[in-house]
Amino acid sequence: MSAPSLVRRHTLWMTGAFALFELLLAGLFVALVAMPMLLRAADDFAGLMVLAAQTWSELPPETRPALERELRESHGLVLAPAIDYDPVAEFHPPCILFLEAALARRSGDRVHLHREERDGEAWYWANLPAGAQELAFGFPQSRYNSEPETVIALGVVAGLVLALGLSAWIARRLTQPILRLERAMATFGSGGDAPLLPEDGPRELASLSRHFNGMVWQIRDLLAARTTLLAGVSHDLRSPLARMRLSLALMRGSAEAAHLDRLDRDVERMNVLIGDVLDLARGLGREPPQRLEIAALFEGVAADHAGPDHPVEITPVSGTVAAPPLALRRALGNLLQNALRYAPGPGIALVARREGGTVRLGVLDRGPGIPVDRLQVMTEPFQRLDDSRSPATGGAGLGLAIAKELARANGWVLDLQNRGGGGLEAWIGIPETREAGIPEPVSGRPD
Missing domain, CATH: 1.10.287.130 (Signal transduction histidine kinase, dimerisation/phosphotransfer (DHp) domain)
Structure with a gap:
C-alpha cells in the first residue's frame, strides 16, 4: 500500500484538529450557554403554570373565563378539568424533562407530563393543584419546542464539512510549492x-x-x-x-x-x-518527437545494420510511437549492433509490444546472454564481458552505454534481461503520449 499524499495527510490532520476544536466548542456551548438557558426557560414556564393555578383558585368564578382566555391567547396554555392518566415512562425531549423537574420543585410533588396527539400535533398535559381541586394544564409541543441536540448536531455536521473543505484548501496551498518542486525534479531527472x-x-x-x-x-x-x-x-x-x-x-x-x-x-x-x-x-541533444510508424522504423534499422549474412526477423507490427526519430534509430541501432556482434546467426528479432501506457521496442537474440549480476553494469561506458579488451572479441563497450544515455535523455527506460531458452532481450520502453503538436506519422528513415 502506497503512502498517502502530502495533501491528503495534511488535510486529515487539519480536519481532525478542526473537529476536536469544534467538539470542544460545542461542549462548552452546551455546558455554559444552552443548559442554563433551558433550565431557566423551564423554571419560568413552570412558575407561570403554578402561579396560574393559584390565581385561578383565588378568583371569583365569573372572572375565571377571562383568565383562561388570557392564558390561552397570550401564553399558549389551556386550562381544563383534571384528566385521568397513568404516569408511564415515555420518551420526552430534554426541554420536557427539564419542565417536569421544575414543576416538581415548585409544586412540592412529583409531576408527570402526559403526551397525546391532537390534530396531528403533540400536546403535553399535567395536573396541578388549584386550591381544593386540580386543574389540567395543556400546551402544544410547538409552544415549548426547544431542540438543542438537533441544533448542535447540525452545527457539528456543518462545521465538519466546512473544516474538511477549509483543511483541503489550506493543505493544497501549503503543499502546492512542494508538489511543483516534485514534478520539476521528476521531469528533470x-x-x-x-x-x-x-x-x-x-x-x-x-x-x-x-x-x-x-x-x-x-x-x-x-x-x-x-x-x-x-x-x-x-x-x-x-x-x-x-x-x-x-x-x-x-x-x-x-x-x-x-x-x-x-x-x-x-x-x-x-x-x-x-x-x-x-x-x-x-545523446543529451534535444530533438522534437514525431509520430513514427513502428514497422517502417524496424525495417530502416534492420536495413542499416543487418545484411544477407546476418538476417534479422521483424515481427509483423502496426501502430505508431511518438519519439525523436534520430535518437530512437540510434538507440535501436546500437542494440542491434550489439546483438549482431555477440550473437551472430539466426534468432535475432525486432519486436514491439504495448503494455498499459508504454510501447516496448525490443531487440532479441540467441547469444550467450549476460550474467544476472552484470546486467546493470553492462550499460555503463567501456564495460565489456571480455576482460581482455581485445578488439577481436568486441567493440569499445559504448554501444549499450549510448543506448542508455539516449533513453535517459528522452525519458525512456532501457531494460536488459536474459531470454528464455538462451540469449538476451534488450527493451526500450517509451511512454505513450497524445500531446498536441506532434507531427503525423513518418517513416522510420529520417534524412
Missing part, C-alpha cells in the same frame, strides 16, 4: 527540460526553489560542458587520423603491406571509437 521554479512565497519555500534553480543551472552547464568537451575531443582527433590515413595510403608502395594493413585497421578502430564517443556526447 527523466531527461526533460524542467522549467525554473518561481522564487516567491514563504521564506523557506523561496529558498528551496532558489537552490533548486541553481542546481538546474549547474547541471545544465555541466552537461553542456561535457557535450562540448567530448565533441571537441572527437573532432580534434579525427583530423590527425585523416592525415594518418593519407600517409598510409602514400606509403603502401614502399612499406610492408601487412604492416600498413595493421596500421590501417588500428586507425579504423580509433575512428569507430571516436564515433561512439561522439554519439555518447550527442
Whole structure:
C-alpha cells in the first residue's frame, strides 16, 4: 500500500484538529450557554403554570373565563378539568424533562407530563393543584419546542464539512510549492527540460526553489560542458587520423603491406571509437518527437545494420510511437549492433509490444546472454564481458552505454534481461503520449 499524499495527510490532520476544536466548542456551548438557558426557560414556564393555578383558585368564578382566555391567547396554555392518566415512562425531549423537574420543585410533588396527539400535533398535559381541586394544564409541543441536540448536531455536521473543505484548501496551498518542486525534479531527472521554479512565497519555500534553480543551472552547464568537451575531443582527433590515413595510403608502395594493413585497421578502430564517443556526447541533444510508424522504423534499422549474412526477423507490427526519430534509430541501432556482434546467426528479432501506457521496442537474440549480476553494469561506458579488451572479441563497450544515455535523455527506460531458452532481450520502453503538436506519422528513415 502506497503512502498517502502530502495533501491528503495534511488535510486529515487539519480536519481532525478542526473537529476536536469544534467538539470542544460545542461542549462548552452546551455546558455554559444552552443548559442554563433551558433550565431557566423551564423554571419560568413552570412558575407561570403554578402561579396560574393559584390565581385561578383565588378568583371569583365569573372572572375565571377571562383568565383562561388570557392564558390561552397570550401564553399558549389551556386550562381544563383534571384528566385521568397513568404516569408511564415515555420518551420526552430534554426541554420536557427539564419542565417536569421544575414543576416538581415548585409544586412540592412529583409531576408527570402526559403526551397525546391532537390534530396531528403533540400536546403535553399535567395536573396541578388549584386550591381544593386540580386543574389540567395543556400546551402544544410547538409552544415549548426547544431542540438543542438537533441544533448542535447540525452545527457539528456543518462545521465538519466546512473544516474538511477549509483543511483541503489550506493543505493544497501549503503543499502546492512542494508538489511543483516534485514534478520539476521528476521531469528533470527523466531527461526533460524542467522549467525554473518561481522564487516567491514563504521564506523557506523561496529558498528551496532558489537552490533548486541553481542546481538546474549547474547541471545544465555541466552537461553542456561535457557535450562540448567530448565533441571537441572527437573532432580534434579525427583530423590527425585523416592525415594518418593519407600517409598510409602514400606509403603502401614502399612499406610492408601487412604492416600498413595493421596500421590501417588500428586507425579504423580509433575512428569507430571516436564515433561512439561522439554519439555518447550527442545523446543529451534535444530533438522534437514525431509520430513514427513502428514497422517502417524496424525495417530502416534492420536495413542499416543487418545484411544477407546476418538476417534479422521483424515481427509483423502496426501502430505508431511518438519519439525523436534520430535518437530512437540510434538507440535501436546500437542494440542491434550489439546483438549482431555477440550473437551472430539466426534468432535475432525486432519486436514491439504495448503494455498499459508504454510501447516496448525490443531487440532479441540467441547469444550467450549476460550474467544476472552484470546486467546493470553492462550499460555503463567501456564495460565489456571480455576482460581482455581485445578488439577481436568486441567493440569499445559504448554501444549499450549510448543506448542508455539516449533513453535517459528522452525519458525512456532501457531494460536488459536474459531470454528464455538462451540469449538476451534488450527493451526500450517509451511512454505513450497524445500531446498536441506532434507531427503525423513518418517513416522510420529520417534524412
